[in-house]
Amino acid sequence: MQASGTKLALGIYTTLFLVFLYGPMVVLAILSFQTGPEGGPQFPIIEWSTYWYKHLFGLTPPTRIAPLPIEEALVRSLLLAVMTMIVSTVLGVTSAQAFRKKFTGSGFAFYLIVLGMMVPGVLVGLGMALVANALGVDRHWWGTTFVLHVVYTYPFAFLVMLAILNRFDQNVEEASWSLGVSPVKTFRKVTFPLIFPGVLSAMLFAFTLSYDEFSRTLFASGRDLTLPLAIYGTFSVEVHPNVFAFGVLTTLFSFALLGTYAALMMLSIRRARRVAIQEEA
Amino acid sequence: MAMTAATAEPVSADRPARKMADKTLWLLAPGVIWMVLFLVVPILMMVYVSFWTQTTFAITPTLTIKSWVTFFSSDTYLSALWTTIRIWLIVLAATLIIGYPAALFVGLFVRNKTLQTVLLVLCVIPFWTSFLIRVLAWRPMLGKEGAINLILQGVGLINKPIEVLLFSELSVIIGMTQIYCVFMVGPIAFMMGRIDQSVIEAAQDLGAGFWRIFRTIILPLSMPGVVVGAIFVSVMVLGEFATSAALSGRKVNLLGNIIVTQVGSLKWAFAAVAGVVLTILMGIVVAALLRVVDLRKEL
Numbered sequence: 001m002q003a004s005g006t007k008l009a010l011g012i013y014t015t016l017f018l019v020f021l022y023g024p025m026v027v028l029a030i031l032s033f034q035t036g037p038e039g040g041p042q043f044p045i046i047e048w049s050t051y052w053y054k055h056l057f058g059l060t061p062p063t064r065i066a067p068l069p070i071e072e073a074l075v076r077s078l079l080l081a082v083m084t085m086i087v088s089t090v091l092g093v094t095s096a097q098a099f100r101k102k103f104t105g106s107g108f109a110f111y112l113i114v115l116g117m118m119v120p121g122v123l124v125g126l127g128m129a130l131v132a133n134a135l136g137v138d139r140h141w142w143g144t145t146f147v148l149h150v151v152y153t154y155p156f157a158f159l160v161m162l163a164i165l166n167r168f169d170q171n172v173e174e175a176s177w178s179l180g181v182s183p184v185k186t187f188r189k190v191t192f193p194l195i196f197p198g199v200l201s202a203m204l205f206a207f208t209l210s211y212d213e214f215s216r217t218l219f220a221s222g223r224d225l226t227l228p229l230a231i232y233g234t235f236s237v238e239v240h241p242n243v244f245a246f247g248v249l250t251t252l253f254s255f256a257l258l259g260t261y262a263a264l265m266m267l268s269i270r271r272a273r274r275v276a277i278q279e280e281a
Numbered sequence: 282m283a284m285t286a287a288t289a290e291p292v293s294a295d296r297p298a299r300k301m302a303d304k305t306l307w308l309l310a311p312g313v314i315w316m317v318l319f320l321v322v323p324i325l326m327m328v329y330v331s332f333w334t335q336t337t338f339a340i341t342p343t344l345t346i347k348s349w350v351t352f353f354s355s356d357t358y359l360s361a362l363w364t365t366i367r368i369w370l371i372v373l374a375a376t377l378i379i380g381y382p383a384a385l386f387v388g389l390f391v392r393n394k395t396l397q398t399v400l401l402v403l404c405v406i407p408f409w410t411s412f413l414i415r416v417l418a419w420r421p422m423l424g425k426e427g428a429i430n431l432i433l434q435g436v437g438l439i440n441k442p443i444e445v446l447l448f449s450e451l452s453v454i455i456g457m458t459q460i461y462c463v464f465m466v467g468p469i470a471f472m473m474g475r476i477d478q479s480v481i482e483a484a485q486d487l488g489a490g491f492w493r494i495f496r497t498i499i500l501p502l503s504m505p506g507v508v509v510g511a512i513f514v515s516v517m518v519l520g521e522f523a524t525s526a527a528l529s530g531r532k533v534n535l536l537g538n539i540i541v542t543q544v545g546s547l548k549w550a551f552a553a554v555a556g557v558v559l560t561i562l563m564g565i566v567v568a569a570l571l572r573v574v575d576l577r578k579e580l
Contacts, residue, residue: 021407042421095312098306123324123556123560128323129549232413
């Protein structure tokens with residue numbers, strides 16, 4: 001498109017759009033440096049301080065503002081995210097492998113799996129709670145919540161793997177088999193390195209989606225809170241800047257994950273390129 | 282097994298085929314079983330429980346339509362249903378209107394692939410922060426002493442703070458629009474990126490102005506993206522309750538909020554009815570959107 005006036009206008013618009021997307025987070029980050037314990041969650045900043053970050057870690061003298069109950073919740077959320085990540089990635093890889101062959105009922109299976117990411121958390125969460133009640137099973141984050149998290153993240157892993165396997169030249173595997181290499185070794189030496197970027201993406205999706213998952217967790221977990229549930233608990237009471245400080249830290253953690261993913265991805269691409277060059281030489 | 286070399290040929294060709302089918306089954310079974318047990322069964326259970334008998338503190342599996350009658354004769358529930366539909370329509374329109382120009386710019390006007398990727402990544406990055414924190418971030422923006430009121434007062438546009446910004450239906454709409462906008466931008470930008478540039482150039486050479494090109498080429502070709510985006514946004518907004526809980530000060534009750542409160546007071550049958558109503562509503566919306574554009578043909 002070469003309409004320069006329109007292009008300029010749309011460019012300015014898109015910049016404003018990005019400000020709209022990022023504005024609240026930036027304001028929240030600024031306010032997390034409000035002084036404490038008397039400073040409230042609004043402007044003006046009375047004095048810049050890291051009080052609320054210390055408050056988060058219990059490093060401040062006790063005041064009427066209770067510290068966020070995040071310590072155990074953090075451990076639970078991380079464990080839950082790792083469990084979800086492993087199971088949904090394994091399920092995603094195996095199901096996507098199955099879809100490499102045309103089979104009857106493939107359309108049905110596909111929609112059944114993808115349904116998991118489309119159905120809102122309120123509905124599955126409520127349904128799971130009802131099933132648990134009917135069976136007399138206690139609801140726990142490592143039980144009912146965990147299976148629902150997999151229902152949610154496994155479709156993402158599946159779709160990522162499907163996209164990777166669609167582009168994947170099957171002849172490479174067949175060449176390996178016909179040279180007498182065992183299927184297990186072929187998977188380890190040929191298939192896996194080729195699908196590794198997909199596996200990594202699937203793991204990233206599953207981990208972050210589970211770590212942040214909230215609506216399914218609300219209904220399906222029992223008394224023990226996960227991190228999002230602990231934050232949700234603060235919604236009903238007065239908000240203090242300690243929640244903002246926590247928001248900044250958890251955002252940084254997510255970015256660290258994203259950075260690790262990008263680094264691993266880069267390494268894998270570079271290795272693939274090196275192998276390609278060796279083969280050419 | 283006495284077999285000559287000649288007859289061995291077709292048998293060995295047949296066996297791998299069946300082995301392959303077995304393999305597919307084994308690979309597929311775990312995922313499908315998981316989804317049936319933990320997705321299909323809970324949803325069916327919800328439908329079933331909506332016909333159970335609700336007493337003050339418990340439910341008994343005696344079938345009745347009493348909960349349904351209560352739902353549709355109660356002003357609270359009906360107004361929640363109406364609020365859900367209203368907020369869904371407003372947010373859907375808002376995400377489309379706000380997101381479309383951005384998608385147009387990123388998908389069609391930015392020709393530099395690197396810049397395009399950077400812009401798309403910038404749109405997605407907020408998703409790496411917690412959903413609840415993003416909702417909460419609107420409180421210091423919209424409050425009476427919030428950033429927007431401070432800026433507007435500082436510029437001199439208003440004398441006293443606009444109070445309706447926070448803890449109102451408006452704040453819920455603003456919050457949801459910001460959070461779900463990207464699900465509209467992504468699919469539309471994707472479809473824009475696939476538009477053949479030479480078609481637009483040909484139209485320009487033939488003397489068509491921007492609006493004509495937009496109406497006759499860009500808009501129709503981007504429709505599948507709009508539909509996919511609309512499905513994403515609709516499903517998420519209809520199933521919402523956290524944004525209204527955080528930003529409306531309990532003034533806005535969506536069907537999702539009704540479910541949460543009913544579960545909180547152990548009224549499982551009522552919660553199930555609200556859940557089924559929500560499911561049906563979502564089904565109608567998605568089916569209607571799929572009617573607009575035949576996705577299978579377009580994608």
